[in-house]
Amino acid sequence: MINSTSSSDRTNRAEPILAPAPKTATTVSAKDNFSASNTAVLRNALEAQPEIRPEVVARGKVLAADPTYPSTSVLRAVGAKILNSPDLSEDAS
Secondary structure, eight states: OOOOTTTTTSSOOOOOOOOOOOOOOOOGGGGOOEEEEEEEEHHHHHEEEEESSSHHHHHHEEEEETTSOOOHHHHHHHHHHHHHHHHHTTTOO
């Protein structure tokens, strides 16, 4: 778009791209720090979870029995993405 105040005798010049200013260091909370003991706590919590969750299985059965799940529009969208994605098994050289 050309502004009415622009001069016609000037040529467009590329504007320099300025790198964003580096962010200053902020205080990191204890939650953001890595700790091997936190890993152990997470692993223990994961092991305490049941391997099979009946409520998730029940929800899956309901969805599998629903002939409209997933919807046609979702299936078409996923199919289009698959068809438009590159075949990574082909040699690009």
